Amino acid sequence: MSLSGPDRIAVDVKSTGTKIAVPPDVAGGGIVARYMVELAEPGRVRTILELTAPAQVQQAYILDAVGDQPARLVVDMISDTPEHFAEKVAADLAASAANQGVPPAALSTDPGTHGSVPAVRPLVVIDPGHGGIDNGASAPNGIQEKAITLAFALDLQKLLVDSGRYDVALTREDDTYLTLNERVALARANKADLFISLHADSFQQSEIRGASVYTRDEKATDVLDKVLAENENKSDIVAGFTMPTTEPAVVDILVDLMRREMRKSSYIAAQALVHQLEPSVAMRRFPVRQADFFVLQAPDVPSVLVELGFLSNASDIANLQKSEWRERVVGALARGVADYFDGMQKQASE
Numbered sequence: 140m141s142l143s144g145p146d147r148i149a150v151d152v153k154s155t156g157t158k159i160a161v162p163p164d165v166a167g168g169g170i171v172a173r174y175m176v177e178l179a180e181p182g183r184v185r186t187i188l189e190l191t192a193p194a195q196v197q198q199a200y201i202l203d204a205v206g207d208q209p210a211r212l213v214v215d216m217i218s219d220t221p222e223h224f225a226e227k228v229a230a231d232l233a234a235s236a237a238n239q240g241v242p243p244a245a246l247s248t249d250p251g252t253h254g255s256v257p258a259v260r261p262l263v264v265i266d267p268g269h270g271g272i273d274n275g276a277s278a279p280n281g282i283q284e285k286a287i288t289l290a291f292a293l294d295l296q297k298l299l300v301d302s303g304r305y306d307v308a309l310t311r312e313d314d315t316y317l318t319l320n321e322r323v324a325l326a327r328a329n330k331a332d333l334f335i336s337l338h339a340d341s342f343q344q345s346e347i348r349g350a351s352v353y354t355r356d357e358k359a360t361d362v363l364d365k366v367l368a369e370n371e372n373k374s375d376i377v378a379g380f381t382m383p384t385t386e387p388a389v390v391d392i393l394v395d396l397m398r399r400e401m402r403k404s405s406y407i408a409a410q411a412l413v414h415q416l417e418p419s420v421a422m423r424r425f426p427v428r429q430a431d432f433f434v435l436q437a438p439d440v441p442s443v444l445v446e447l448g449f450l451s452n453a454s455d456i457a458n459l460q461k462s463e464w465r466e467r468v469v470g471a472l473a474r475g476v477a478d479y480f481d482g483m484q485k486q487a488s489e
């Protein structure tokens with residue numbers, strides 16, 4: 140079905156479920172400006188493609204799931220003349236109105252609330268690293284990373300909830316073990332707007348200290364970060380699980396676009412957090428870093444990993460156990476989260 144103002148093409152698909160995972164709006168290229176998915180009515184899922192220029196559908200079909208590739212809706216489109224597109228819009232509206240017994244005007248509603256102030260609070264998922272059988276790093280005095288990350292996560296949750304601006308969920312609220320994939324899946328299933336994984340790992344080089352914030356990239360900032368991520372990714376093996384699988388190579392251009400968009404947002408979030416942490420606590424040199432952390436792999440959720448400090452450094456160990464230092468760090472993280480969402484909201488309304 141073709142719609143105008145802005146030019147859109149809607150593709151309806153029969154669905155057996157009543158719930159759908161709605162991807163965030165995606166900035167596209169070429170003919171499609173962005174796309175949205177909604178439940179048109181029980182049993183019918185509608186994908187709306189917002190166009191940059193008039194276009195018509197050549198063919199649309201469903202590809203069944205193969206192996207680890209999910210089922211896909213493929214829509215082939217070609218450019219159209221404004222006149223022909225307008226004719227299609229009028230014809231589709233008339234046909235639709237005849238089917239549903241509603242006046243055509245009811246169908247040309249606003250395509251969405253994109254750009255306006257969101258009515259719902261953003262969801263922040265905080266992921267206290269490790270837990271249960273997986274202790275994470277340990278300091279010589281016996282203090283364990285899993286306990287530190289949980290203490291920081293609970294405090295950060297409280298601060299964010301108290302601000303009234305966010306919904307906040309934790310991947311674990313006690314000493315429970317979760318696989319890396321389960322942490323990612325929880326954020327994705329709840330359509331989190333920001334995923335923050337908290338850690339306090341250790342290096343062999345005990346002189347390395349300070350806080351840093353990571354985003355995901357296959358290429359690590361340096362060799363130490365590469366080793367750090369490799370060790371972190373082994374936490375599933377520690378607990379007797381197999382290595383988590385990375386997402387399949389991207390063949391779907393929309394997923395690829397979404398992933399690139401998320402990496403950009405993740406980087407902006409990392410910068411916002413570092414900007415607030417820097418005046419408050421000791422930081423590593425070049426505190427915005429990249430490494431291939433599995434836990435940051437969600438293609439549809441901006442994700443960052445905060446290394447609060449290192450349990451291999453005496454000064455960091457002392458700080459990580461002080462409640463005053465924890466308050467300072469958590470306060471800075473909360474301000475960074477606020478700056479990130481302020482920036483995103485401003486960008487969306489421009």
Ligand SMILES: [Zn+2]
Nearest residue numbers: 268275338340
């Ligand atoms: Zn860790």
